Amino acid sequence: MDPTATDLHNTLGVALAGCERFAEAEAAYREALRLEPRNVSAHSNLGNTLRSQGRLAEAEVSLREALRLKADYPEAHNNLGIVLVQQGREAEGQKHYEEAVRLRSTYAEARMNRSLSWLADGDFVRGWPEYEARFRVNRKHKPPPGPRWDGAPLGGQILLVTSEQGLGDSIQFVRYLRPAKERGGTVLFDCPEPLAALVATCPGVDRVVSRGKGVTYDTHIPLLSLPALFGVPPEAPTAPVPYLTPDPARVDHWRRELAAVPGLRVGIAWQGSAAHKGDKLRSVPLTRFGPLAAVPGVTLCSLQKGFGAEQLAAPEAAGLGIVDLGARTASDMADVAALMMSLDLIVAVDTALVHLAGALGRPAWVALPFAADWRWQRHAETTRWYTSVRLVRQGAWADWDGVFARLTADLAVAARLKAEGRWTGTLAPADGAGP
Numbered sequence: 001m002d003p004t005a006t007d008l009h010n011t012l013g014v015a016l017a018g019c020e021r022f023a024e025a026e027a028a029y030r031e032a033l034r035l036e037p038r039n040v041s042a043h044s045n046l047g048n049t050l051r052s053q054g055r056l057a058e059a060e061v062s063l064r065e066a067l068r069l070k071a072d073y074p075e076a077h078n079n080l081g082i083v084l085v086q087q088g089r090e091a092e093g094q095k096h097y098e099e100a101v102r103l104r105s106t107y108a109e110a111r112m113n114r115s116l117s118w119l120a121d122g123d124f125v126r127g128w129p130e131y132e133a134r135f136r137v138n139r140k141h142k143p144p145p146g147p148r149w150d151g152a153p154l155g156g157q158i159l160l161v162t163s164e165q166g167l168g169d170s171i172q173f174v175r176y177l178r179p180a181k182e183r184g185g186t187v188l189f190d191c192p193e194p195l196a197a198l199v200a201t202c203p204g205v206d207r208v209v210s211r212g213k214g215v216t217y218d219t220h221i222p223l224l225s226l227p228a229l230f231g232v233p234p235e236a237p238t239a240p241v242p243y244l245t246p247d248p249a250r251v252d253h254w255r256r257e258l259a260a261v262p263g264l265r266v267g268i269a270w271q272g273s274a275a276h277k278g279d280k281l282r283s284v285p286l287t288r289f290g291p292l293a294a295v296p297g298v299t300l301c302s303l304q305k306g307f308g309a310e311q312l313a314a315p316e317a318a319g320l321g322i323v324d325l326g327a328r329t330a331s332d333m334a335d336v337a338a339l340m341m342s343l344d345l346i347v348a349v350d351t352a353l354v355h356l357a358g359a360l361g362r363p364a365w366v367a368l369p370f371a372a373d374w375r376w377q378r379h380a381e382t383t384r385w386y387t388s389v390r391l392v393r394q395g396a397w398a399d400w401d402g403v404f405a406r407l408t409a410d411l412a413v414a415a416r417l418k419a420e421g422r423w424t425g426t427l428a429p430a431d432g433a434g435p
Contacts, residue, residue: 020052051086108133167333174199198334203243267340291408
């Protein structure tokens with residue numbers, strides 16, 4: 001590579017960033033800017049890479065420099081919007097999304113980011129229709145053949161609803177199959193195998209089909225397109241919580257298995273899917289739960305399965321007294337759902353297990369990053385999606401100390417209530433819980 005070729009250094013940075021080698025990507029962008037200080041693309045790309053490393057203030061400086069040099073640069077406006085939203089400056093960030101879309105109306109990523117910002121604000125009227133831009137961002141998405149359903153009465157036709165994204169998304173939005181069923185047809189739900197048995201219990205599901213298997217249908221629609229179609233805000237739930245039902249035989253099995261586990265039984269999970277682009281913001285090491293394990297009258301029960309579960313074997317976890325239930329559950333979510341019925345509380349980072357607890361109506365506390373996912377909206381401690389779920393948010397970027405200090409203090413109150421026979425799954429100020 002010609003060491004004086006600015007564009008090659010910039011392109012190398014893009015390739016390295018795509019491999020999540022952010023420090024090397026940063027070095028490549030800085031070399032491009034040393035050779036050509038007014039290279040707008042390198043400034044914008046550097047800002048993106050700094051953001052990926054959590055260096056938001058530096059990222060903002062780089063992106064504003066890109067816009068100083070070229071005010072009509074859509075990518076820099078979009079990237080700056082992301083940085084500002086992650087800093088909690090949502091109104092400023094939205095303005096840059098708007099400008100990116102104004103400059104290039106076909107800019108799918110900016111449109112999707114704008115939709116997520118609207119949804120996080122509770123602006124569902126604008127947010128849901130604009131969320132369709134996700135399919136223009138993810139070009140790998142291939143819809144099934146045949147006509148897409150437009151919400152018209154089905155008149156006995158067969159509707160295929162296809163799941164998308166993660167397991168948590170399917171659990172959260174499968175509630176929308178009930179109003180689809182009310183349009184007068186047969187509703188098939190195509191979902192990952194680990195969810196099949198459990199979501200078959202959801203109102204509105206006539207049959208669950210597995211991915212990759214041929215099925216006959218008349219019309220189809222992606223699961224997360226149903227909210228836009230129905231215009232149903234979460235304030236008017238499309239299915240009462242709980243809307244999933246675990247198998248009674250499995251519930252009895254886990255009740256017997258956990259009968260000897262003492263105190264307040266708290267299911268925990270600390271690691272989401274590593275494939276999720278926001279996983280580094282939402283996941284924590286198991287050792288973060290150490291103070292919770294030390295609360296008198298509490299037994300922590302690991303629900304972690306697969307990636308992250310190896311931390312249970314680390315020396316730092318040896319003295320925490322965690323009961324490993326994740327290794328004992330079957331591979332499907334129906335077994336985990338049955339297990340949750342014998343737990344007093346779930347405390348976890350933002351994973352599919354949180355959605356499962358919410359859909360079952362089980363009490364759960366969610367440790368959220370400062371820049372939380374859109375579905376948890378802004379600032380509130382409760383969520384309109386699940387009545388039994390409580391949100392505990394970072395007060396500042398990367399401030400997990402504050403989150404776990406609050407969880408520990410409130411867990412002590414919950415353990416006392418359990419010992420007194422007064423634990424109902426919720427805390428009130430009168431119980432001595434934190435604000």
